[in-house]
Amino acid sequence: MASRPDVKRVCLAYSGGLDTSVILRWLIEEYDCEVVAYCADVGQEEELDGLPEKARATGAVDCVIRDIRDEFVSDYVFPAISGNAIYEGTYLLGTALARPVIAKHHVEVAKQTGCDAVAHGATGKGNDQVRFELTFRALAPELAVIAPWREWDLRSRTDCMEYAEKHGIPISATLKKPYSIDRNVLHCSFEGGILEDPWTGPDESMFLLSRSPEDAPDVVQEMVIGFEQGRAISLDGDALAPADLLRRLNQAAGEHGIGRVDMVENRFVGLKSRGVYETPGGTVLLAAHRAIESITLDREVMHERDRLSPRFAELIYNGFWFSPEMDFLRAAIDASQRNVNGEVRLRLYKGNVIVTGRRSPNSLYSEDLVTFEEDEGAYDQADAGGFIRLQGLRLSQR
DSSP states (O other), X not given: OOOOOOOSEEEEEOOSSHHHHHHXXXXXXXXXOEEEEEEXXXXXXXXXXXXXXXXXXXXXXXXXXXXXXXXXXXXXXHHHHHTTOOBTTTBOOHHHHHHHHHHHHHHHHHHHTTOSEEEOOOOTTSSHHHHHHHHHHHHOTTSEEEOGGXXXXXXXXXXXHHHHHHTTOOOOOOSSSOOEEEEOSSOEEEESGGGGSTTSOOOGGGOSSOOOGGGSOSSOEEEEEEEETTEEEEETTEEOOHHHHHHHXXXXXXXXXXXXXXXXXXXXXSOEEEEEEEOHHHHHHHHHHHHHHHHXXXXXXXXXXXXXXXXXXXXXXXXXXXXXXXXXHHHHHHHHTTTOOEEEXXXXXXXXXXXXXXXXXXXXXXXXXXXXXXXXTSSOTTHHHHHHHHHHTTGGGO
């Protein structure tokens, strides 16, 4: 095992949950250092209530909370939607997208509060340790990094609960329901504990953002989403800040049972992991974005972007947001979105997102060309014969 760094003040990514509450006290005892608790508000809602008081009661010298919800949605979620980033065909990357912006501000807070190290509560089996630490290396390689789950002798969340009880640390996890929850304005994820058996279905009471489709209203809800350069800017004609727009989409889509995913995914470290996700607003946004692209994006540009999408999703999932290859991909994707402007009309009903209309001032769709009625010479159908013969020339030579 590598020797421990000699640190005087550590900035800890702190949520107030079981792991980071235990880590806060453990850092003080094991490293004989001061701890600054840092929390990024990415839409956890009630989880932030009373957090500074709890951090100080556990031993922190300070607690810094940063509201980065709009930055998260504008600079991370919207680019992911523009790039059609879906990991392994299913996961909309709600946790993975939040990690780089959280880590970016983690570094800033550490520097501003005089810390010489950063610490996080990600386990040695998961993806988040990679996502956090790659960002630290990219943005502040001079800071020491402490990952307690790779150091201490606590081997389970049960051990952590016993440690917390011993040191009088208030916690919300229980032995009966010990699964881990990660929530932000894009999604809510559940993993671990009772969900580790991939045959065990999630309990309905677990979900926070959505109804089950069976319990969704029997009435259709229609909405219109406006886009500018591939980014959502309005809902039903109302211009909204990024996080507000996504929150309203979450409320509507969650009510209609949209956006639940239960999957076994391949973690970057080599393990398979079962996760249950709720991404109601993101699911609607992705469908709407694809719809507006269908009339505004050149065919070959769309196909090239779609070839990049799996790689883009993989880089996000694996934690390489701040990397040269990501800069390259994002520049290409951003270029593809210049004319992706307009509105999309959708219907939400019992788990389904149904596109019913799309319009754009930059539309490439021509009724004159595609009509089955008289086209007044806009398209000479006889030309198709030569086109087909040239396309089939190589096929007839085999």
